[in-house]
Amino acid sequence: MAGFIQTMDSLIVAAARALAAGDPLGALNRVALRDDAHALALRGIAMAQLGDLVRAKALMRLAARAFGPKEAVARARCVVAEAEIALASRDLGWPAKTLDGARATLEAHGDRVNAAHARYLEVRRLLLMGRLDDAEHKLAALDPAPFPPASRAAHELVVAGIAMRRLRAKPARAALIRAGRAARHAGIPALMAEVDSASRMLDAPAARLIAQGEERLLVLEEVEALLESKALVVDACRYVVCDAGAKVPLATRPVLFTLARTLAEAWPDDVSRETLVARAFRARAADESHRARLRVEAGRLRTALRDLADVRATKRGFVLVPHRAQEVVVLARPVEEPHATVLAFLADGESWSSSALALVLGASQRTVQRSLDALSATGKVQSSGRGRARRWMTPPMPGFATTLLLPVPLSNV
CATH class of the missing domain: 1.10.10.10 (Winged helix-like DNA-binding domain superfamily/Winged helix DNA-binding domain)
Structure with a gap:
């Protein structure tokens, strides 16, 4: 998530450092009862790390409004954090121009680390949508060498993701080794778990x-x-x-x-x-x-x-x-059934909206909804929320790398 360490009181600094180390509970212990802008932002990041993405999104929006017009950098960091929450909740319709504007603000004020993080989020979104050429082009403009270990790990994870979907196993494996090294150096358990998950996918049957x-x-x-x-x-x-x-x-x-x-x-x-x-x-x-x-x-x-x-x-x-x-x-595919393409994306363990699935599959939302209803009737997927907040999910299909051979929307092959 975006960093918020500035010249501020010791509790805010301590909470921000706890979040950077992957300790959301430690951060909440310091700012849970505060409602100033910096505390709201840090609480939002903590809730995101704990998996409550709905609450996290609401807190980040409150924080962005609470920062004054002279605090452009802090507001931009809130935008980047909200974009990451949107990506984690598979809200792929999140406005890319808003994120691009926040990145430009961060770059103009010399916050290169968070500006780079904004670029990584856009690359990950493009990768998830199957736009490999665009993702590769944007990634080529980033040099991870001067960034902290967590950012270098994120960079290598994206490199590995692109290589895996291009069916280049050797470069993907090398990138994951570098990502694992950087994640261990960063000491963030969630980041190390993400690298381990990607490595298991590379070793799992893909077809x-x-x-x-x-x-x-x-x-x-x-x-x-x-x-x-x-x-x-x-x-x-x-x-x-x-x-x-x-x-x-x-x-x-x-x-x-x-x-x-x-x-x-x-x-x-x-x-x-x-x-x-x-x-x-x-x-x-x-x-x-x-x-x-x-x-x-x-x-x-x-x-x-x-x-x-x-x-x-x-x-x-x-x-x-x-x-x-x-x-x-x-x-x-390792397992074939009438709605296998929908299941392939849901098998990543994340919660998806029907509109996001329609976007990555290149299909109409009504077609995707029919597939989700059929899968739900047989107990293969489940949903939570209502209306636009409704999300669909399923436990990962054990032992299979179901999305490796779905690099682009099938209608565009």
Whole structure:
């Protein structure tokens, strides 16, 4: 959180130092009964560290109003703290311009540490939304060397997050080692726990390989190696077909992707027309109209994959024949179900609003709400609050890194 240590009374200084060391209860013991601007701000940060984000947000807004017009730096620090609370509560619609204005104020007054923290918050927001290029560009402008250990740990966590979503396991692991070193130097338990959580995600199964009738789980290094191999990969995590760097996106063409996946799962064998009709069109029996439509869709798939593979007709159906690849495989999520993409984001253990989920998934809020209602009916998610304050959550899916292969909204793949 933003720092508030200035020339002020000893209780405020002691509370601020307690917060910097990750001791919110120690901070509250010093300022819980005070309602001046600095105390309100420190109480807000303490409540955020304790997980009461609703109360924390209210306190930070009170503090920002309590600071006078001549206390621009303190007000800007409140804005940065409120932005971090918004990020923690997955309020991704929080106005980025407000945070940018606060950062500019902090930079103008020489508060480089909190200005950098504001930049990290924006990068984390972009990363969460799948805007990897923008996040990487903003991160490149920051040099963490002169910052305190906690800021260096935050920097390395962002570096690791980008690398993981770019499927670069080795740079991600190196960044997490640096983050762990900085977090231990800072001595903040919550920061060390965040690094440990990211490290466990990197070691957890990220995907499932389906090849010639057999399945096995893959960690991120294995996914990276697979995508760099000579295999033709039908990626059911991001709805693309790829071969040695060449990619054919099919996220907006679900019938073609279903056909491609069905053919890839059966490779090197062919698939009957009845099976393809059932999988692609969800028809119980294939009549002549279904067969005619299948011929059309198979032709469209052949055109889409013309640089990677051929879709050939056989006596009983169709077969996928790669041009260069030595094998054909399917890369799927560790666990698949109708609302898996929503569950993948909820599995981070944080509370999400339906509007934030719609934003990161590139879907309408109504579509996301229907998924949440279906998941709630089966007990897989739960909600708290009402109206705009309603948040959805689920315990993390044990043993699986569910979001690693969701780097961008699926509709934009």
